[in-house]
Amino acid sequence: MSSTTDLRPYLRTLDAETLAELLYAQAERDPELRRSLELRSTTQGGDVAEAHRLLDTAVEAGNYEYAAKVGSVLDTLQRLLDAGSRADLAPLARRTVDDISEMLERIDDSSGEVGDQAERAVELYARACVAHPPDAERLADWILEVEFDGTGRPVIELADFAAALGDTGLLRVKSTVDKVLAEDAPGARREVAQRLQEELAEVSGDVDALVAILSAKPPRVDVSLKIVRVLRAAGRHGEAIAHAARALTHDKERCLPVVVRVPRPRLVDDGVSRLREEFDRLPCHETYVALRDGATAAGQWPSQRKDALARLRERAAEGPVEAGELVRALLAEDRPDDAWRACTRFGASLALRVELAEARAAEHPAEAIPVYRDHVDELIGQKAPNSYAEAAKNLRKLRTLHKRTDTTEEFGPYLSALVETHKRKTRLIAEVRAARIAIPKPARA
Template identity: 70%
Template sequence: MSLTTDLRPYLRSLDRETLAELVHQQAERDPELRQALEARAMAAPGDLAEAHRLLDAAVTGGNFEYATKVGSVLDTLQRLLDAGSRADLAPLARRTVDDIIAMLEQVDDASGMVADELDRGIELYARACAAHPPNPEELADWILAVEFDGLEIDLAEFAKALGDKGIQRIKSTVDKVLAKGEEDVRYRTASRLQEELAEISGDVDALVAILSAKPPRLDISLKIVRVLRGAGRHSEAIAHAARALTHDKGPARAPVVDELAETYQEAGQTDEALTLRHTEFERKPTLESYSALKEAATESGQWPAQRKAAMALLRERADSDVAVADELVRILLSEDRPDEAWRVSTRYGGSLELRLQLAELREVDHPVEVIPVYKIHVDELIAHKDPLCYREAAKQLRKLRTLHKRADVAEEFGSYLAELVETHKRKTRLIAEVRAARIAIPKVAKG
């Protein structure tokens, strides 16, 4: 038998007594092995043995059965880690993760069940390593092998267990891959690891340099701003965010705007924060930008004047932009001004969804005003020619009947319904849903 032969299949073929005797003899000669076995024996040996047994049996089932058995193993690991077990759980966690990775290479995990357990397994392995750090260089080699095989691991979770030696080993390999300059999968993996290593080390300048070398994108700029802000380098964060916003006017800029405004506030530059929020609101007046403007203006004691200007801008643009009219309605509703919101909706129009929301708020006290909105909704539902929409239309007809009665115009509902049925008399499913809603169907003239 060669030295490279995997002995595990042979060892698994042995009966328990023989295997126990072999291990015991070796433990008598190896103090480290004996200490490790004693630590395992002190914390739920039955649980660990059962976990290994489940792993042995897991490969014989399908995806669901495998995920269930592995889930039980991970439950055991989590319970022992949460309980502060003194046992070294890293070997079991490592074996579990390796088994899941091997399983994913063999099966089609369309449901994502096995992949979910892998994420959980890696997290538990990191915890187990932090409690009982393995050889740091061996752990580093395992992480590198898994990473370059296409699986992403959060280095920060393993930083404690890796220590300086493990981190240096990873850095050495990453530097060698990057030095080759070959733009391939390994290069991209090494680039990501280089970034994570800089984050772990807390080297702000190195991290900013790495991020700045990437193609310009708002998400990269956002990360740079956060790194600088976290280091208390507010002036640099402000300058970088301002440059990024100058070159990008799309919706993805919102997080950078938020970060810049918060950095202004931390630096005591409240006027600059307010100016930024006002500019963003003018650029795109929405409930979100209005709320941000309100917060900044309130903090600087300028909200009354800012609100007046904001409302004037909203009303001016609502005349020609239905989307702005909708935002104005949402803003008024957020300020608990439903009557004003209704007037705006009536004047400028807007989405049916918002008008229905307003109608629900108004129907108790003003049934006559909301009846037209629900009629529009019924027409829209019928136009879909879908059974579920027909059922919803019938529910809305019941509401319309109630609203007409409450408004003392019940006869108008009868005329409306007769016309509706005449128009859609060939839609038998619709007529059936109306009957099921216990609405009397007027006689339809033949024709």
């Protein structure tokens, strides 16, 4: 192999454990590399200490300065977690969530900037708990406190914490949820308990309980589709078809949560026919998925699929909304490459293009670059403080994408032109600096 061969594409295909073993073996042979790695390891402790110091001073800061300091703490947490740090980051992550939650109770967060940071902090805390699980019962108590007693606090997704909670923690959550529901008192506490009850059923894989909870809700398309997907994922295809058929009759008397375990052939055919009629009446990704689930269970999907996709492609040329329905249908089919091609061909919305670009950036960074640039322009055009902050975050992503595609030399001129165009937007420039992006100095005349 030539000494000039770029090994980075190959190295990116390796998992973290394999890379760690290779690096460790090389460090054993190379004292200088070992010293460098040891220095980086001790630096992580310094990063955590600095993050705690920022939180100590952030409380006394103004809203804007507070958001910047907490953002730096979250950046540190994410960087360490992404690097696979062996340090227990859960205490820092939990403190960050608690501090942000307390701040939300005291300030006017009409921009939603601090609220967004709260959601990000919860996600990072969940990751830190998975890496270093805390005491399960104490974690459960914290989740219950946030959910039931915290006004303005972020919503917790139990699925994110399920691995750290384990059976012990989940049982503790269930015990409190059951007690609140037994009180039979309307209000916010009951609504929280009902949501947690549904999440507990999902996390535990209790299909019957989850279907019963969903069936008790007022009839809605999204609820019916979720029931169909839950039943189908559990291998209960006959029940999925029966429920889909009942949901599409628009007959309230037939919307009762009755479960038909062994559908007769005629019921199967009628169910698929109703699903097809609903798709033809309203061709979109939701009715497409419902048709796919029912027809697959009946063994009729190959004959239905081609015509259904053709119908969505015909509508995709009508506009961004219709194009988006085709793209989401292809994503539901686990065909991301086809979804991307449809997105670019038919001109789906920028929001959807950004969503796909985020998913494709890992393997196709070059394709994501123009989408992120359009997204930056859109955010700046909104002329709002939180939009400027989001634009700065996307500029950091763009910088990374240019590095990964070996086009770093293109990012500087792009950023320079962007700053020159928007040099009067001082808040934007401040957000770019806060995101630790070096702004190029203007060229001398």
